[in-house]
Amino acid sequence: MAGAVTAAFRAEWGQVVATLIRLTGDWDLAEECAQDAFTAALERWPRDGVPSRPGAWLTTVARNRALDRVRRDAAGARKLARIAPPEDPAEPGEAGEAGEPGGFxxxxxxxxxxxxxxxxxxxxxxxxxxxxxxxxxxxxxxxxxxxxxxxxxxxxxxxxxxxxxxxxxxxxxxxxxxxxxxxxxxxxxxxxxxxxxxxxxxxxxxxxxxxxxxxxxxxxxxxxxxxEREARGLLALMLLHDARSAARTDTAGVLVPLEHQDRSRWDAAEIAEGVALLEDALAPAPDRPPAGPYQVQAAIAACHATAPDAAATDWPQIAVLYERLERLVPSPVVALNRAVAVGMARGPAAGLALVDELDRAGTLAGYHLLPATRADLLRRLGRRAEAAAAYRSALESAANDAERRYLARRLGELA
Structure with a gap:
């Protein structure tokens, strides 16, 4: 039953809070009452069963809590009329409102x-x-x-x-x-x-x-x-990444690197939609501005998603795209990704040189993917002792258990 509440939290939290903010205008009150509703679900759903429309149930409970809170607050009397009238909470706020573009x-x-x-x-x-x-x-x-x-x-x-x-x-x-x-x-x-x-x-x-x-x-x-081409570029980027979700962990919940993923498990429909969106965003047109960072990232994702296997990945093109992205969005994380691409396109020594530069700069201190990337490049160079030390450093700062299990497995393979 706790799993049902957790699933409802992930699916419904934003809608419940957003509806309460619209009704009350009070951000803190909205968050607190939404949290109360999920606490009530933990208490009542095991006894009464999961409601057929969890979002509607949670919104109603949260709104009633807000109503009780406002009633106790003399300064909140003006809000009562906004909260109290009944409405169907199953589709809160979905109808278009006057004055909002496109009816959204x-x-x-x-x-x-x-x-x-x-x-x-x-x-x-x-x-x-x-x-x-x-x-x-x-x-x-x-x-x-x-x-x-x-x-x-x-x-x-x-x-x-x-x-x-x-x-x-x-x-x-x-x-x-x-x-x-x-x-x-x-x-x-x-x-x-x-x-x-x-x-x-x-x-x-x-x-x-x-x-x-x-x-x-x-x-x-x-x-x-x-x-807006960048909006389409971002949607394309999301779809191309999301298409790989089913293959990103194994049956034990351990992260599977991109090069080892079972590509038959990738979502072909999402890839096709993402590629079509990207092509539309990049299509020539009068006065078309240069591709923005989301379009460039989507192009990188498309290089991965459309390669029939890892060996066919166009790493030189990906390295060029990361170089362009770094000019658009100067960021140490982008620089780290470029180092990975360079390491694949030109060899691990070239990638390691870039990673070492980032390490000396200190801009990614505490970011677990920096030592993890360094460890992988060192492993490919055969420098096993240094690679093991880097994997241990990555393990110390990684917060996600799936990633930690992957790093621990890599470390064990070196041992």
């Missing part, structure tokens, strides 16, 4: 654009949406940003206060304001997908509900902004 009235989409308001710092926009929409813990978000948990907690608190004090509206912005919000919204979706694709902690490698939510919202965005 989904509460989660409103929440995303509210979080991505230009008045908020970019990283705060992304972090706040991951917290309220996806239900990630502060620690998980902190790891996504490679910052401390206390610093992330303060960032979230400041963002909520800024929304309240500045009176930032809870709506999808009008068409003339949409483009300036797009960069932050795409960043939210990208980190949301990544948080599901490789979970920041726990036993499982993936949180598929988060990936599904990111893809669903990316589809909404591409429908809302059909002319």
């Amino acid at each position: 009235g989904d509460d989660r989409l409103r929440l995303m654009f509210t979080c991505c308001h230009p008045a908020l710092p970019l990283e705060a926009r992304v972090a706040l949406t991951l917290r309220t929409l996806a239900g990630l813990t502060t620690g998980e978000i902190a790891r996504a940003f490679l910052v401390g948990q206390e610093a992330m907690s303060k960032r979230l608190t400041r963002a909520k206060r800024k929304i309240r004090d500045a009176g930032i509206p809870y709506r999808v912005p009008p068409p003339d304001l949409l483009p300036e919000r797009l960069t932050a919204v795409l960043g939210v979706l990208y980190l949301l997908f990544n948080a599901g694709y490789t979970a920041g902690g726990g036993d499982g490698l993936q949180r598929r509900a988060l990936c599904g939510e990111a893809i669903r919202l990316a589809r909404l965005l591409t429908a809302l902004l059909p002319a």
